[in-house]
Amino acid sequence: MKFTAFLHQKSLPVLALAGFMAACAGTPQAGPVPGPVSGPVSGPVSTPGGTPSPITAPPAPVLQPFNLSGNLSMDAWREDFARRAVAAGRDTAIVHATLASISPLDLYLGDTLKTAGTDVGSQAEFAKPIWEYLETAVTAGRTTGGAEKLADLSTVFDQIEATYGVDREAVAAIWAMETNLGSYIGNFDAANTLANMAVEGRRRSFAEGELTALMKMQERGEVSRDQLKSGWAGAMGQTQFMPSTFLTYAVDFDGDGRKDLWNSAPDALASAANYLSASGYQNDLPWGIEIIAPTGFDWSLADGQDRRMSTWTGYGLFAITGSGFAVPETSYAELWLPAGATGPKYLLFKNFDVYKTYNRSDSYALAVGLLTDGIGGRHGPVGVWPTDLVLLSRRDVMVLQDNLNRQGFDAGPVDGIAGRGTKGALRRFQAAHDLLADGYPTQTALQQVLDAS
Numbered sequence: 001m002k003f004t005a006f007l008h009q010k011s012l013p014v015l016a017l018a019g020f021m022a023a024c025a026g027t028p029q030a031g032p033v034p035g036p037v038s039g040p041v042s043g044p045v046s047t048p049g050g051t052p053s054p055i056t057a058p059p060a061p062v063l064q065p066f067n068l069s070g071n072l073s074m075d076a077w078r079e080d081f082a083r084r085a086v087a088a089g090r091d092t093a094i095v096h097a098t099l100a101s102i103s104p105l106d107l108y109l110g111d112t113l114k115t116a117g118t119d120v121g122s123q124a125e126f127a128k129p130i131w132e133y134l135e136t137a138v139t140a141g142r143t144t145g146g147a148e149k150l151a152d153l154s155t156v157f158d159q160i161e162a163t164y165g166v167d168r169e170a171v172a173a174i175w176a177m178e179t180n181l182g183s184y185i186g187n188f189d190a191a192n193t194l195a196n197m198a199v200e201g202r203r204r205s206f207a208e209g210e211l212t213a214l215m216k217m218q219e220r221g222e223v224s225r226d227q228l229k230s231g232w233a234g235a236m237g238q239t240q241f242m243p244s245t246f247l248t249y250a251v252d253f254d255g256d257g258r259k260d261l262w263n264s265a266p267d268a269l270a271s272a273a274n275y276l277s278a279s280g281y282q283n284d285l286p287w288g289i290e291i292i293a294p295t296g297f298d299w300s301l302a303d304g305q306d307r308r309m310s311t312w313t314g315y316g317l318f319a320i321t322g323s324g325f326a327v328p329e330t331s332y333a334e335l336w337l338p339a340g341a342t343g344p345k346y347l348l349f350k351n352f353d354v355y356k357t358y359n360r361s362d363s364y365a366l367a368v369g370l371l372t373d374g375i376g377g378r379h380g381p382v383g384v385w386p387t388d389l390v391l392l393s394r395r396d397v398m399v400l401q402d403n404l405n406r407q408g409f410d411a412g413p414v415d416g417i418a419g420r421g422t423k424g425a426l427r428r429f430q431a432a433h434d435l436l437a438d439g440y441p442t443q444t445a446l447q448q449v450l451d452a453s
C-alpha cells in the first residue's frame with residue numbers, strides 16, 4: 001500500500017497530483033483520504049499504553065511532479081499510470097526517472113496517423129510480395145557478414161551452442177535480421193516509444209506491461225535508465241528484446257555482471273539463444289527444406305497440417321538439392337508454398353515456428369531461415385520466384401475475403417491481409433472447383449472467385 005503512504009505526504013505537488021488524478025479518473029476522491037491502511041505507514045503509532053513507538057518502516061518517497069510533455073493526453077495518462085505503478089509497488093524514483101522525459105512522437109501521436117507502430121498491415125512483411133521483402137532482408141552483406149562474425153566470435157558461439165543447444169547460424173541469422181549484426185540497434189528511447197504507444201491507445205495494455213518490465217529491469221540494477229535505447233516499437237539491443245522478454249530471458253554471458261544487450265555481442269547472442277531454446281528450438285532438425293514434387297501433385301496438401309516425413313516421401317516429394325532428406329522419417333513437417341505452386345516450396349519443421357516467436361510473420365521466419373542457410377554457405381532458394389504473377393492490392397484482398405466468406409469458405413475477418421486464413425479459404429474454394437489448389441491470391445484467383453459468385 002505504498003500509494004496510501006505516498007498520499008499522506010503533505011506536499012503541495014502531491015496534493016495537486018491527487019486532485020488531478022481524481023478529476024481524471026472520475027473517482028469520488030477529493031484529496032488525500034486516510035482510508036484503511038493495511039501496509040506499513042509512516043508517522044508515530046500509538047500503542048495501547050499511550051507511548052509513541054518508533055517508526056519501523058521508512059517513509060515511502062514522494063513521487064516528484066512531472067514537467068509537462070507538450071501533449072495533454074500524454075500528461076493525463078502519465079499521472080494515472082505513474083500512480084498505478086507506485087501503487088503496484090514500483091520504486092518511486094524509478095517510476096519518475098522512467099517517465100520524466102517522455103514527449104509526443106509523430107510516429108504515434110502525429111496528426112497524419114502514420115501509425116506504423118500499431119498498424120500490422122503497414123509492416124513491410126505484409127505489404128510487399130514476398131520476393132521483394134526477401135531482397136531487402138536476405139542480402140549478401142548479411143550472409144557474408146554473418147559468416148565473418150561466426151569466425152570472429154567462434155569461441156563465444158561454441159559456448160552458446162554448448163549452453164543452449166541452438167545452432168550458431170540460427171543465432172547469427174536472428175542477429176543479422178534484427179540489427180544487421182549489431183550495426184543498427186535503434187535510437188529511440190524505449191520508455192518514450194512505449195509511452196507513446198500507450199497514449200495512442202490501441203495497444204495500451206501491452207505498452208503499459210512493457211513499461212512496467214522496463215521499471216523492474218532498473219529496480220534489479222541490471223540496466224541504467226540512460227542506456228534504454230530501442231527501435232520504434234520498444235525492442236532493445238542487438239537482438240531486439242522487448243522489456244518483458246529481457247526480464248525473463250536476458251543473460252550476462254560475458255560475466256561482467258550486467259546484461260548489456262546493447263554493447264555486448266556475447267550477452268545479446270546468448271540471450272537470443274536462451275530465448276530460442278526456451279521457445280522449443282531443435283538443434284537436430286533444419287528450419288525447412290526446399291522441395292520439388294511430382295507432376296500432378298495435390299497442392300491442397302499445403303494446408304498447414306504437420307505430416308510425417310515418411311508420408312511426404314510417400315507422396316513423392318524430394319529435396320530440390322537432389323540429396324535425400326537428412327531428417328528422421330518419423331519427424332513431422334508442414335508443406336508450405338510461400339508464392340503458390342509455381343514458386344519455391346518448402347517442408348517446414350518446428351524451428352520455423354520458433355523463428356516466428358520473434359516475429360509472427362511467415363515472411364520474417366523465411367528470411368531468418370534463408371539467412372541461417374546462407375550464413376552456413378547454402379544459398380537459397382533454388383527455385384525461382386514467380387515475379388510475373390499479378391498480386392492483389394489490400395483492397396483486392398478485401399474483395400476476395402468478402403466473396404470467399406459469402407460463398408461459405410471462411411476467410412476470417414475482411415481486413416485486406418492475405419494471411420493463412422485467407423489462403424486456406426482460397427485453397428478450399430479452388431479444390432471445390434477442381435482448380436489448382438495452391439491458395440495463392442493472384443488476380444487470376446480473384447477473378448475465379450468472382451466468376452463463381
Ligand SMILES: [Ca+2]
Pocket residue numbers: 251252253254255256257258259260264267
Ligand atoms: Ca555482460
